[in-house]
Each structure stands twice: as structure tokens, then as C-alpha cells.
Amino acid sequence: MGVSELIQAALPLITDWLPTQRWYAGKGRAITGLTPVVGTPLQVGDPSLLHLLLRVEHGATGGTPQGDIYQLLLGTRTEEPAGIGPGAVLGRLTQGPYDGAVLYDAVHDPELTGRLLEHLATGDRFGSLSFRRTPGPGLPANLPGRASTAEQSNSSVIYGTSLILKLFRRISPGTNPDLELSLALSRAGSTRIPRVAAWFESRLERAEPATLGLLQRYLPDAEDGWELALDQVGRLKGDPSPGNFAIEAHRLGRATAEVHRVLARSMPVARLDRTQTRQLATAMADRLDSAVAAVPGLLRYRSALRSAFQQLADAHPDGMPVQRIHGDLHLGQAMRTPQGWVLLDFEGEPAKTVAERREPQTALRDVAAMLRSFDYAAAHLLAGGPVDPELAHLAAAWAARNRTAYCAGYTAGGGTDPAASPELMRALEIDKAVYEVVYEARHRPSWLPIPLAAINRLALTV
Numbered sequence: 001m002g003v004s005e006l007i008q009a010a011l012p013l014i015t016d017w018l019p020t021q022r023w024y025a026g027k028g029r030a031i032t033g034l035t036p037v038v039g040t041p042l043q044v045g046d047p048s049l050l051h052l053l054l055r056v057e058h059g060a061t062g063g064t065p066q067g068d069i070y071q072l073l074l075g076t077r078t079e080e081p082a083g084i085g086p087g088a089v090l091g092r093l094t095q096g097p098y099d100g101a102v103l104y105d106a107v108h109d110p111e112l113t114g115r116l117l118e119h120l121a122t123g124d125r126f127g128s129l130s131f132r133r134t135p136g137p138g139l140p141a142n143l144p145g146r147a148s149t150a151e152q153s154n155s156s157v158i159y160g161t162s163l164i165l166k167l168f169r170r171i172s173p174g175t176n177p178d179l180e181l182s183l184a185l186s187r188a189g190s191t192r193i194p195r196v197a198a199w200f201e202s203r204l205e206r207a208e209p210a211t212l213g214l215l216q217r218y219l220p221d222a223e224d225g226w227e228l229a230l231d232q233v234g235r236l237k238g239d240p241s242p243g244n245f246a247i248e249a250h251r252l253g254r255a256t257a258e259v260h261r262v263l264a265r266s267m268p269v270a271r272l273d274r275t276q277t278r279q280l281a282t283a284m285a286d287r288l289d290s291a292v293a294a295v296p297g298l299l300r301y302r303s304a305l306r307s308a309f310q311q312l313a314d315a316h317p318d319g320m321p322v323q324r325i326h327g328d329l330h331l332g333q334a335m336r337t338p339q340g341w342v343l344l345d346f347e348g349e350p351a352k353t354v355a356e357r358r359e360p361q362t363a364l365r366d367v368a369a370m371l372r373s374f375d376y377a378a379a380h381l382l383a384g385g386p387v388d389p390e391l392a393h394l395a396a397a398w399a400a401r402n403r404t405a406y407c408a409g410y411t412a413g414g415g416t417d418p419a420a421s422p423e424l425m426r427a428l429e430i431d432k433a434v435y436e437v438v439y440e441a442r443h444r445p446s447w448l449p450i451p452l453a454a455i456n457r458l459a460l461t462v
């Protein structure tokens with residue numbers, strides 16, 4: 001059985017399975033077609049372990065199909081591989097020589113993901129895939145992969161205790177900003193990110209090569225900033241003065257400033273003029289309008305939030321400096337290691353186009369995004385429980401304390417003082433909270449009250 005027959009047999013199962021995956025961005029839109037872009041068996045002559053780029057169509061505009069390209073790793077075996085979770089099984093094939101075989105997401109197959117590592121270690125070309133290594137020590141080639149269980153937008157595979165491969169799921173032409181910025185920071189010698197070891201890419205329909213996977217050093221001793229924060233907040237229930245996370249928040253602010261400084265040195269910087277600053281405010285208002293259409297509960301805040309955007313433009317008649325930034329910074333993207341904080345995932349907000357994510361922006365956008373994360377951690381404590389005004393007060397004080405410490409650390413680390421630009425900071429926080437409202441409505445509806453409460457609070461300050 002050839003690759004194309006296997007793909008054809010797999011398509012009906014893929015149609016049902018895709019919408020169940022967290023990384024699938026087309027939720028709520030009907031799939032009108034699936035077009036294989038390129039399929040590459042990861043071993044010569046063995047189509048049962050297949051790398052597939054697939055265009056998922058959602059209707060057409062002017063005769064041109066509209067949709068996104070996704071990266072899939074598909075395994076086919078006569079029996080379900082041991083230990084594979086139910087969400088990773090697409091079903092049984094019902095056509096061709098593989099009739100009756102199990103089709104599964106091979107991210108969960110140590111053998112297949114081990115093959116990917118072998119290609120990365122060799123730095124070769126394989127079918128349409130090009131594997132590229134950074135200079136440095138050789139990579140171990142014989143490690144089986146284990147699928148990461150982290151809550152994430154893509155899929156990651158961990159090799160032993162030394163490497164982690166992120167497989168980007170929604171693929172756009174060109175270099176993924178996560179690779180672009182991680183490489184720039186690695187080359188500048190920054191220790192605030194896990195060093196890039198290799199990546200792989202593929203040419204998409206004659207466009208420039210698209211990044212498909214990024215292999216970085218794994219941080220085995222790292223603790224996730226979000227988990228650390230939740231742990232601290234959780235203690236508020238029994239002890240109103242638990243450990244002092246504000247010290248960590250301050251250090252995290254310093255680390256953010258350090259990353260911004262390196263990015264400003266190693267990548268293009270610019271200055272938004274008055275007109276461009278107005279356009280920034282208009283773009284925020286436009287995003288708000290799209291969000292109102294998706295989540296009508298935002299409508300009552302529209303006028304106040306638009307005023308906040310207008311005030312941002314008025315407060316910066318001389319424009320503002322811009323540079324490349326992280327773009328989607330939050331506590332879950334920060335890992336505390338014995339050597340200090342390390343930042344991850346420079347991909348930017350998944351909902352924006354790659355072109356938007358690559359535009360230089362005010363560095364304070366990252367600061368505002370992290371401030372939202374402290375608010376999320378505090379709000380998480382209150383979610384689902386009965387209203388408890390005392391706990392609500394403690395949670396709000398925890399968020400305020402850590403937000404202040406983070407901003408102080410950012411300024412001490414050489415970043416622009418957020419307190420000197422209150423209109424900009426408020427507009428950036430609103431813009432982020434609006435994004436979060438749409439994100440939560442789409443992915444985690446039970447979390448929607450968290451950004452909505454923030455919108456309510458921010459609107460009252462206008």
C-alpha cells in the first residue's frame with residue numbers, strides 16, 4: 001500500500017479526530033475538505049509511520065479554498081500501542097491492505113519520535129523534510145521520545161533528560177518566530193532560554209520553508225512559573241502570609257528585561273510615529289470589535305474600552321520605541337531553574353498571523369501580559385468555590401504585590417518603567433484580556449469569568 005492510499009484511508013478518521021485536539025484552531029468551523037500537502041514516511045519503504053502536512057479547508061473565498069495547514073504524525077499498527085491514551089487513537093482503518101489496523105497520533109510512539117531525533121542528529125534531508133543542526137556538540141540519536149503531558153498549544157516530545165522537541169501543529173510559511181527569536185537569543189549567548197540544538201522544516205507549495213519542529217535543551221530541574229504561583233496562591237487559604245513569591249516575581253521582571261535588552265541588540269528596532277501609534281490604538285479597537293462579535297458579553301464594556309485605547313494614542317503624541325518581543329508571555333512560559341528564570345515559547349499569540357507576530361512592538365506588551373498572568377493565578381484560587389470576600393481580598397492583594405514586584409524587577413533590570421506609561425499599560429492589559437476572553441471562550445469556557453472580571457475592573461478605571 002502506498003502513501004497516498006494510506007492517506008486517503010486515513011482522511012475520514014482525521015476529520016473526526018482533529019476537532020478533539022487542543023491544538024486544533026478550527027474549532028466551531030465546519031471542515032469542508034482535507035487536502036494532503038505532502039506525506040513523508042519516516043523510514044524508507046515504510047508508509048505506516050507517516051509525517052503528514054494536511055490542509056484543512058473551511059469553505060472558499062472567490063474559488064480559493066480557505067483553511068490552515070496542520071502537521072500530523074500518524075502511526076499505523078495492527079494493535080493499539082501499549083500505554084497510548086484514548087485521545088491519541090484516531091480509530092481503525094476500514095479500507096485497503098491496512099483495513100482493520102489502528103491509526104494513532106504517533107507523537108505518543110517512542111519509536112517514531114525516536115526516528116525524528118535520528119534525522120535531527122544527522123542534520124539530513126528526508127523527502128520534503130530538511131533537518132538543521134546548530135553548531136555544537138553532537139546530539140544523542142538513540143533516545144526514544146515520550147510525549148509531554150504539559151498543557152500546550154502544540155505537541156512536545158521529551159528525549160531522556162536532555163532534549164525536548166516541539167512539533168508545531170498549525171503551520172505557516174516562513175520561519176516560526178519561536179525558532180527565529182530562540183536562535184537569535186542562543187547566538188547572542190543568552191542563558192535566559194533553553195539553547196536551540198536543531199530544527200526541521202519543509203517547503204510548502206513553493207513558498208519559503210516553514211518551520212515544523214524545534215529541538216531545544218530540556219530543563220530537567222525546572223519548575224513551571226504557573227505551577228509555582230498556584231502553589232503559593234493555594235496556601236492563602238490556610239495562611240494569609242505564605243512564602244514570599246514577590247522575590248521570584250522581581251527576579252522574573254529582571255529576566256524579562258534582560259531578554260528584551262538582548263533582543264533589542266540582536267534584532268531590528270524601530271520607533272512608531274504619531275500616526276503609527278494611532279494605528280496601534282485602532283488595531284486594539286478592531287480586535288475588541290471582533291471579540292465582541294464572538295463573545296457578546298463584552299458589548300457592555302465596548303465604549304469604556306475604546307476610550308482607553310483613544311487615551312493611549314493621546315498620551316503618546318511622539319510615538320514610542322518598538323522591538324521584537326516574546327509576544328505571549330505568561331507564567332506558564334517561565335521556568336524557574338537553579339540558575340534563575342528561563343523563558344520559553346517565543347511563538348507569539350497563536351491567534352495572530354505570523355506576519356503580525358513578527359512585527360516589532362512595544363516591549364511593555366510582554367510586561368502587561370505577565371501582569372495578566374498574576375491576576376489569572378489569583379483568580380484561579382477563587383474559581384468554582386462559594387463567594388468568600390476575605391479570600392477574594394487576599395487573592396487581590398497577592399496579585400497586586402506580585403505585579404508591583406515584577407514591574408520593579410523589570411525596571412531594575414533596565415526595562416522601561418511601566419509606571420511611567422499608565423495609559424499604554426492599561427490599553428495593553430485590556431488588549432490582552434480581550435484576547436483571553438476569546439481564547440477562553442474557544443478553548444476553556446469555564447475559565448471565561450477570569451478575563452471577563454479583569455475587563456470589568458479595567459473598564460471601571462477609564
Ligand SMILES: Nc1ncnc2c1ncn2[C@@H]1O[C@H](COP(=O)(O)OP(=O)(O)O)[C@@H](O)[C@H]1O
Binds near residue numbers: 166
Ligand atoms: N526546554 C524545556 N525544558 C523543560 N520543560 C519545557 C521546555 N520547553 C517546554 N517545556 C514544558 O512544556 C510546556 C509547553 O511548552 P511551550 O513551548 O509553551 O509549548 P506550546 O507552544 O505548545 O504551548 C511548558 O510550559 C513547559 O512545562
Ligand SMILES: O=P(O)(O)O[C@H]1O[C@H](CO)[C@@H](O[C@H]2O[C@H](CO)[C@@H](O)[C@H](O)[C@H]2O)[C@H](O)[C@H]1O
Binds near residue numbers: 153154226331332369
Ligand atoms: O499555549 P500557549 O502557552 O502558547 O498560550 C495560550 O494558552 C495559555 C494558557 O495555557 C493562555 O494563557 C492564559 O492562561 C494562563 C493560565 O493558564 C495565564 O497565566 C495567562 O495569563 C493567560 O493569558 C495564552 O493566553 C494562550 O495564548
